[in-house]
Amino acid sequence: MTEPTANESDSLRLFFALWPDDATRTALNRTGKWLHQHWGGRRMRADSLHLTLAFLGSTPVEQLELLLGCADRVQPKIFELILEQPGYWRHNRIGWLGATRTSPQYVELANALNATLTSAGFAVDARPHVPHVTLLRNTAGGELPHCAPVRWPINEFVLAASRTGADGSHYDVIKRWALA
Ligand code: 2AM
Numbered sequence: 625m626t627e628p629t630a631n632e633s634d635s636l637r638l639f640f641a642l643w644p645d646d647a648t649r650t651a652l653n654r655t656g657k658w659l660h661q662h663w664g665g666r667r668m669r670a671d672s673l674h675l676t677l678a679f680l681g682s683t684p685v686e687q688l689e690l691l692l693g694c695a696d697r698v699q700p701k702i703f704e705l706i707l708e709q710p711g712y713w714r715h716n717r718i719g720w721l722g723a724t725r726t727s728p729q730y731v732e733l734a735n736a737l738n739a740t741l742t743s744a745g746f747a748v749d750a751r752p753h754v755p756h757v758t759l760l761r762n763t764a765g766g767e768l769p770h771c772a773p774v775r776w777p778i779n780e781f782v783l784a785a786s787r788t789g790a791d792g793s794h795y796d797v798i799k800r801w802a803l804a
Contacts, residue, residue: 636785638683640695640737642675642705643782643797649673651774652707655721656759658771659710663719665763672795675705675757677781678737679749687746688798694740695783695801702803703729707757708773712765719760721774726755733781761792779803 644652653670660667683691707721723730734753741748783798 634685635682636685636688637787638680638691638783638785638798639676640678640680641782641784642677642776642778643780643784643800644673644776648774648776652721652757652759655707655710655771655774659719659721659759659769660763662769663712663760663763663766665717665719665760666792668759668761669792672793673757673759674784674795675755677734678741680741680746681749683746690744691741691746691783692799694744694746695737695781695799697740698733698736698781698801700733700736700781700803701729702777702779703727705730705755705776705778706773707776708771710768710771711754711756712763712768714765717762717765718758719763719765720756720758721771722754722756730755730778737781 649670652673656667656673705723705727707723709722709724710719711722712719734755738748780800780802782800784795785798786793786795
C-alpha cells in the first residue's frame with residue numbers, strides 16, 4: 625500500500641476509481657487531444673486520467689482502515705467498458721468521455737461500492753452517477769462530435785487521493801483491488 629500524504633488536518637480527499645492500463649491511457653489521451661481540437665479548454669494530463677466510481681471527499685485518515693475494509697467486501701467480476709460518448713457540462717465547464725450503455729458488471733461494481741460505503745456511515749456523493757472520464761477542463765464545449773470508441777478492459781479498481789498542485793490536481797493511488 626502506498627503511504628498517502630495527509631494534509632495539516634490529517635484528512636485526505638479520497639475517491640474510488642477505475643485506473644487505466646497504459647494502452648487505455650494512451651487511447652484516452654488521444655481522444656482528449658482530439659476533443660480539445662473541437663472544444664478547446666485545458667487538457668487533463670495523461671497521468672491523471674481515471675473514472676470515478678464513488679467520491680468521498682475529505683476523509684479523516686483514522687477512517688482509512690474502515691474504508692479499506694468496505695472495499696474488501698466488494699467482489700466484482702472482470703468486464704470491458706466501452707467509452708464512445710463525448711459530453712460537456714456547462715456548470716463546471718468539463719468535457720468528458722462516457723458510455724452510452726454501461727455493462728451490468730459496471731453498474732454492480734459502482735452500486736456495491738456506494739452501498740457498502742453508505743452502510744459504513746461514509747457520505748458518498750448522492751447525485752445520479754454519470755460514468756465519465758474528464759478529458760478537458762475550462763472548455764466552451766460545442767457540437768457533440770462522433771468519437772472512436774475506447775475499449776477499456778477492467779480488471780481492477782483503486783482508492784485514490786487527490787492533491788492540488790500549481791499545475792492542477794495530482795492523484796496518488798493508495799490501494800488496488802483485483803477483479804475476479
Ligand atoms: P470530475 O473529473 O468530473 O471533476 C477527483 O477529484 C475525482 O472525483 C474526479 O474524477 C472528480 O470528477 C470527482 N469528483 C470531484 N468532486 C466530486 C463530487 N462532488 N461528486 C462526485 N465526484 C466528484
